[in-house]
Amino acid sequence: MGSSELALEIKGLSKSFDKPAVRGLDLAVKKGEFYALLGPNGAGKTTILRMVAGLLQPDAGRISVFGHDAKRAPLAAKRIMAWVSDEPMVYDRLTPFEYLEFVAGLWQVEAETAAKRSAELLDWLGLSENAHARCGGFSKGMLQKVALAGALVHEPSLIILDEPLTGLDAGSARQVKDVLRKRVADGVTIIMTTHILEVAERMAERIGVIAQGRLIAEGTLEELRASASEGSATLEDIFLDLVARNEVAA
């Protein structure tokens, strides 16, 4: 796979806090791909994604976003990227409309275009009625949808989502998944961590399994199934088998 076909290329990425969190990670995600990152709690998934989004400095390694070196040209990388965490990054005292206006200002989206896109996004996510009410009294699901609208308003080429479906009800989760599918169909690259294996199984084209800061397996569901022990039928079986084997090996 040539570098020009890649949305994200990570080489030798390492990060330690009290103990190593990410150990010499190599990862490549193709343009327009939906990539799911799975791993047990504390495996290093969020740390990896935060380094990609420029929210943490790596100790070693290289991150390239659509050819932009995230360390040498962080602003160029951030301009085409969006980050959505499991804790919605929203201001209680701003309305969704004002929040999107603020995000559009940060990414310098032309005002008229941003307003039009915002109206579409709020409508699509079922937030139109609350567009001009302050976010302070919103439910977790509504806040997560406002944060997602913020991530989409500047039309990024790469969207990084850390557990975006945590705490969402079935209806909201469906809306978010539909929005993400549509973006992938439009050519956007998505990297997502999730504990909901069914979501990864249904939505992701490729799945990476992280354990103890390393990528221990990667591929399509079929490829992962082939690499797992016999009798591993579902992604849950495969995931548990791979993690258990890695622990034994360690």
Added chain:
Amino acid sequence: MIAPNSLGWFARHELGLALRDWSAMMSAGKPVRRAVLAAIFVVVTIILHAIAYALIGSWAGAGIGPDKQTLVWLSGGGLIFFTVMLSQAMESVTRAYYARSDLDLILSSPANPRALFAVRTSAVALTTVGLAALLAGPAINVLALTDGAHWLFAYVVLIALSAFATALAIFFTAFLFKMVGAKKTRLISQIAAAVVGAGFIIGLQVVGILTYGSLSRFTMLNSADLVAAMPPDTSVIWLPAKAAMGDVASLLKVLLAGVGILTLAIVFASAGFARYAVAAAGLAHAKSAAQRVRTSFAILSQKQSLRAKEFKLLLRDPWLLSQSLMQILYLVPPALMLWLNFGQSSSIYVVVVPVIVMASGQLAGGLAWLAISGEDAADLVASAPVSPRDILVAKIQSVIGAIALVLTPLLLLIALGSLSAALVTALGCTLAAGSATAIQLWFRSQAKRSMFRRRQVSSRVATLSEAFASILWAGTAALLISLPMLAFIPAILATGALVFAFALRPRGEA
């Protein structure tokens, strides 16, 4: 063994939590050796006692008679402490209703909420006594040492006054819940607490200025006219002062009244506690009324977007706004003094300019924390294509803009009387506000804006350096006007405070 859900059981639970909270506050969440904490405590205690001795040692040493002037002095000083206690109690009682941490768990259990309310309000009274003892303790100890052990009764008076302050706070909060509902009670109570805390001191200053032309809050209490106008020695208003001086009969009356009223307040308000706390809990899920509907976005640069967001958030948070406005309130007396003495005397600037310089430093410290550390969507801003430098510049511009807005009228007023005094004030304010902002930058940490109340305990070094720098720049400005040759001394010390803060700044990833 203590029965579950009883008053004692709740008291033990609350005490355990309070001790851990206190420990975390003292160590600012970092592991600190107990010996270091003890050493800091001893040094601060010695300094406070030395200051108290310098202020009242010779007066007390000469013997304090129970005359009317002394009663006025003690009652006036006591009233200052009482307003601080009342302010603290109002803030704490309101929090008892609105704090959610474990309230949802307890209110959803079969436990009796009246017992919990009784324990929590008693804890408020104890905390209030603690604060008052911390402030008044050195003065009481010096009085006991120099004039006699009977002054130790003043501690008991503090207990009675704190019980009375807590009772007033409970009645006031319950009254607000009944009259204006859960949504407005918190805001009104917090603003009232802030105004009460500063109101009496500012009131004394204003009366002092209008009557005697002095900014000192004690001028009024020294007035012969005031002493003459006061009720006779036998009046009940002197009971707390007499009790503090060792009169056992007065002490018993004051203690009985304070504790009695607190008990009444707890009995009266505990019945409605669960109802009001549940109403307060419902606010977290209440949506605000729709704002003015716009369909177009404003065209703003990245820095403008950041500045607009900062101002919008500050203006929409009435509590944060009231906290900042409180610091501005302290500028009212010097402004009044300037106004009254306009063009009459140049010596007025020696008094007024340092007050303005110090206030600008304090105001800048609060605003800088809000703009730099109090970021509710830190990841969003950090993941945006804006350089960290530009983000900081925009946030600092927000602080400077707000300070300029407040200070410009005062500077213009000074400039009309003396251009040089205005220049010195502007320079002093710039240095004080710049120092406070720099310290907040060096000690920046990621926090929610709702943590504003606890910002001062997150770093003791930052808090102390900020206070010292403001005071020393105020001193520099005063000397630049009166004795310019000596102005370099506080200026060097202020620079030293900044170097000290810079050397001790936390390192690592912000």
